[in-house]
Amino acid sequence: MNLPPIERLRARIALVGAPLCLGIDPDPSQLPGELPRNLEGVEIFARGIIQAAGPEAAAIKINPAFFEAYGSAGWAALERVRAAIPDDQVLILDAKRGDIATTAERYATGIFDHLGADGVTLSPYLGEDGIAPFHARPERLLYVLARTSNPSAETLQGLAAGGRPLYLHVAEWVAERWPEPRVGLVVGATAPRDLERVRAACPGPAFLVPGVGAQGGDLDAAVRLCHGELAPGLVAVSRAIAAASSGTDWQEAARAAARALSARMQVAGATLEA
Amino acid sequence: MNLPPIERLRARIALVGAPLCLGIDPDPSQLPGELPRNLEGVEIFARGIIQAAGPEAAAIKINPAFFEAYGSAGWAALERVRAAIPDDQVLILDAKRGDIATTAERYATGIFDHLGADGVTLSPYLGEDGIAPFHARPERLLYVLARTSNPSAETLQGLAAGGRPLYLHVAEWVAERWPEPRVGLVVGATAPRDLERVRAACPGPAFLVPGVGAQGGDLDAAVRLCHGELAPGLVAVSRAIAAASSGTDWQEAARAAARALSARMQVAGATLEA
Numbered sequence: 011m012n013l014p015p016i017e018r019l020r021a022r023i024a025l026v027g028a029p030l031c032l033g034i035d036p037d038p039s040q041l042p043g044e045l046p047r048n049l050e051g052v053e054i055f056a057r058g059i060i061q062a063a064g065p066e067a068a069a070i071k072i073n074p075a076f077f078e079a080y081g082s083a084g085w086a087a088l089e090r091v092r093a094a095i096p097d098d099q100v101l102i103l104d105a106k107r108g109d110i111a112t113t114a115e116r117y118a119t120g121i122f123d124h125l126g127a128d129g130v131t132l133s134p135y136l137g138e139d140g141i142a143p144f145h146a147r148p149e150r151l152l153y154v155l156a157r158t159s160n161p162s163a164e165t166l167q168g169l170a171a172g173g174r175p176l177y178l179h180v181a182e183w184v185a186e187r188w189p190e191p192r193v194g195l196v197v198g199a200t201a202p203r204d205l206e207r208v209r210a211a212c213p214g215p216a217f218l219v220p221g222v223g224a225q226g227g228d229l230d231a232a233v234r235l236c237h238g239e240l241a242p243g244l245v246a247v248s249r250a251i252a253a254a255s256s257g258t259d260w261q262e263a264a265r266a267a268a269r270a271l272s273a274r275m276q277v278a279g280a281t282l283e284a
Numbered sequence: 285m286n287l288p289p290i291e292r293l294r295a296r297i298a299l300v301g302a303p304l305c306l307g308i309d310p311d312p313s314q315l316p317g318e319l320p321r322n323l324e325g326v327e328i329f330a331r332g333i334i335q336a337a338g339p340e341a342a343a344i345k346i347n348p349a350f351f352e353a354y355g356s357a358g359w360a361a362l363e364r365v366r367a368a369i370p371d372d373q374v375l376i377l378d379a380k381r382g383d384i385a386t387t388a389e390r391y392a393t394g395i396f397d398h399l400g401a402d403g404v405t406l407s408p409y410l411g412e413d414g415i416a417p418f419h420a421r422p423e424r425l426l427y428v429l430a431r432t433s434n435p436s437a438e439t440l441q442g443l444a445a446g447g448r449p450l451y452l453h454v455a456e457w458v459a460e461r462w463p464e465p466r467v468g469l470v471v472g473a474t475a476p477r478d479l480e481r482v483r484a485a486c487p488g489p490a491f492l493v494p495g496v497g498a499q500g501g502d503l504d505a506a507v508r509l510c511h512g513e514l515a516p517g518l519v520a521v522s523r524a525i526a527a528a529s530s531g532t533d534w535q536e537a538a539r540a541a542a543r544a545l546s547a548r549m550q551v552a553g554a555t556l557e558a
Contacts, residue, residue, distance in 0.1 A: 082362075135441070
């Protein structure tokens with residue numbers, strides 16, 4: 011934990027050569043056949059995927075819901091998974107928290123101080139009160155939801171407000187209010203044109219781009235978005251790596267899938283520079 | 285746990301005579317002087333306030349951030365606090381979760397099945413995908429954030445979209461999409477005119493109204509909002525009860541404050557009926 015998270019992130023991206031973020035969302039019903047479909051299986055799987063594919067990734071993104079489903083025992087497993095992640099890695103907790111004042115401060119305590127995450131995803135719906143207590147922790151990475159990758163994202167995020175969609179308002183507000191690379195935006199890869207609009211309006215913030223792989227997002231567009239001067243962007247991939255095989259070779263298959271994705275991202279990035 | 289939550293809620297409101305919801309947000313730095321400022325103190329305080337003031341309240345709302353701050357040990361304390369709540373009470377977890385698909389399903393598993401909460405607060409930002417997996421649990425209460433009580437709520441929620449503010453879009457969308465009393469709205473008491481607009485547009489859903497008491501919200505307006513034909517609304521009060529005294533009489537003071545608030549709500553409700 012020597013370097014600040016943003017510097018560690020730059021170093022990891024340079025080391026692995028691609029902005030690949032490994033997503034860990036272990037659904038017990040989707041585990042490889044050899045693992046028990048309970049918390050034990052979830053923990054073995056999370057640790058196994060991180061061990062196999064983590065070295066190929068610039069960062070690791072864990073969704074706490076898959077542990078919180080088991081209450082305190084699940085959180086204890088999450089703490090053990092976190093402890094097994096090497097110090098030179100970058101851990102983003104994909105918690106999408108959105109609460110205010112003291113409550114947000116207590117979430118920040120749990121996520122940053124107690125669990126030791128380097129970054130967190132946050133909801134913008136409550137405005138600055140929901141972001142500021144997390145921002146008060148020096149150096150931690152914040153990713154505010156702007157345009158998400160799910161099918162119903164449009165309902166609210168696409169509403170026209172003053173001639174532009176809500177997601178663009180959110181992106182511009184975040185970029186203006188906290189003009190630092192460590193305060194970034196979540197923009198899904200499933201709507202490439204929306205993403206280009208966000209990038210054009212907000213060249214500064216670090217992007218976290220989910221939706222590539224199982225959700226069908228555009229990998230080239232995602233890499234293009236993460237290719238900035240200021241901030242080190244990340245393209246998050248979960249199922250396309252974690253579910254590469256449901257057989258006994260699930261770790262080898264995950265490593266191979268991560269390598270293949272990393273190579274595709276390197277090609278896409280090289281094309282941009284050419 | 286005999287009756288469905290919405291029926292238990294109606295029964296509790298009838299029993300205590302007021303729509304008082306007891307908010308539990310135990311900040312260790314604000315505990316009474318005799319309690320240790322750590323997780324042990326947080327648990328003793330939460331249980332003590334519920335024991336003292338719970339019988340005066342129609343429902344109890346716990347914010348998990350104050351337990352999650354301590355990781356797995358905090359969640360274990362939350363589970364013990366939950367186990368100490370009587371079966372005829374209604375427990376709402378003020379988790380403001382906002383995630384999609386399988387992830388939302390895993391949060392629902394943790395909050396409803398594992399912790400045994402009767403209801404949950406949810407963020408609308410991801411659209412239907414963030415609500416539907418919670419709604420799929422029959423009978424549980426859902427409260428979707430519409431107009432929150434915090435100072436910066438306006439930034440996004442007040443944006444004009446098609447001639448009306450975003451919070452009204454959210455309220456109307458929720459009321460139309462899930463026209464059942466068990467799918468309600470969070471509308472803060474700090475902006476009474478906004479609340480009247482929401483109530484006029486959405487007479488159906490159950491309201492959960494925070495912001496009365498320490499946040500300076502309008503109690504009469506809050507009671508007015510919760511006074512509907514269809515759905516049993518709740519007015520949430522946290523600090524005005526829990527922080528009524530920091531001395532050794534904190535439990536007695538909390539009970540007295542809850543009784544006084546309940547009496548004021550009964551008067552406000554009676555005025556509406558007169």
